[in-house]
Amino acid sequence: MAAKTSPNELCCPPEPAQPELSLQTLEGAEADEELAKLAKAIGHPARVRILRMLSRKEARVCSQIVDELPLAQSTVSEHLRILKEAGLVRSTQDGLRVGYCINFDGLRRLKALVSIV
Amino acid sequence: MAAKTSPNELCCPPEPAQPELSLQTLEGAEADEELAKLAKAIGHPARVRILRMLSRKEARVCSQIVDELPLAQSTVSEHLRILKEAGLVRSTQDGLRVGYCINFDGLRRLKALVSIV
DNA sequence: ATAGGCAATCGTCGATTAACGATACTAGGA
DNA sequence: TCCTAGTATCGTTAATCGACGATTGCCTAT
Secondary structure (H helix, E strand, O other): OOOOOOOOOOOOOOOOOOHHHOOOOOOHHHHHHHHHHHHHHOOOHHHHHHHHHHHOOOOOEHHHHHHHOOOOHHHHHHHHHHHHHOOOEEEEEEOOEEEEEEOHHHHHHHHHHHHOO | OOOOOOOOOOOOOOOOOOHHHOOOOOOHHHHHHHHHHHHHHOOOHHHHHHHHHHHOOOOOEHHHHHHHOOOOHHHHHHHHHHHHHOOOEEEEEEOOEEEEEEOHHHHHHHHHHHHOO
C-alpha cells in the first residue's frame, strides 16, 4: 500500500513508526511523564498557535510561520524544534524550504492521555 | 459533627462559577493562551500524578499526597498551588486538613481545547 | 492559654527556558 | 563557480521553574 500523499497529509513522508508510540499504556509513571512532556511542549502560546496554523493548513513552510508570528526567525525555529522533539510535528526538506506538518500520531497520543485524566 | 464524608464526596464546595469559563471560544489568541496555560500546568510529571491521584480518589488530603510523592511538603504545596491557579483543582478547608479535588470544569475545558487542535 | 500538627509562604539556589542577533550551513540559481 | 535565500545553530542575557529547609499562620485538642 503506497503511502501516497492523501489529501490530508501532503507535507511530510510517512511516519517512521516511532517505537514509543506502539506499546503504550495510558496510566502509570511512564504515561505521566509522557503526558507531562507533551503538555510542556504545548505550554507556550506561540507553540499552540503554530500547531493551529499547521492543523488549519494556514502555513506549512518555516518562513510562512515566521511571517505570521511576532518573533525572530531563530526563536520560531526553536519552537518548531521543541514541537518536533515532542513528536507533535514532522518536517520535510522541500527544496530550499522546510515544510512542517502535524504529526497526527503524536497528537492522537496527547489527546488520548489527556482524555483519561 | 465530625467532618462527614458522603459517598460520592465532592470534596469541595460547588464551583464558584468562574466567569472565564462561560463565554469561551475554542480558537483565537485567547484560546491559545488559555490552552498554553492549562498545558503548562500539567507539564510536570508530579502534577500529572497528582491529578491522577485526585481523579482516582486515591488521595484527597494534602498530607496524603505528600506521603505518596517523593517530594518535600513545600514542593507538593507549590505544585498544588499551580494546579489550583490554573483552575484544574479546587480545595476546601476540612478542619485541620485541606482537601483537594479535581475541578471538572477546568478539566473539561482542557480536554475541549486539546481536542480541537 | 498553650501545645502540637498541618499546610502555605518565604528565601535561596541551581537548572532550565525564552528571546534575540550573529553566524554557519545548505541547496538552487546566476 | 560564486552568490543568495531559507533554516538551523551558537552564544548571551534575563526571566522563570523546581526543589528544599525554615518559618509562619491557623486550627484543634488538651
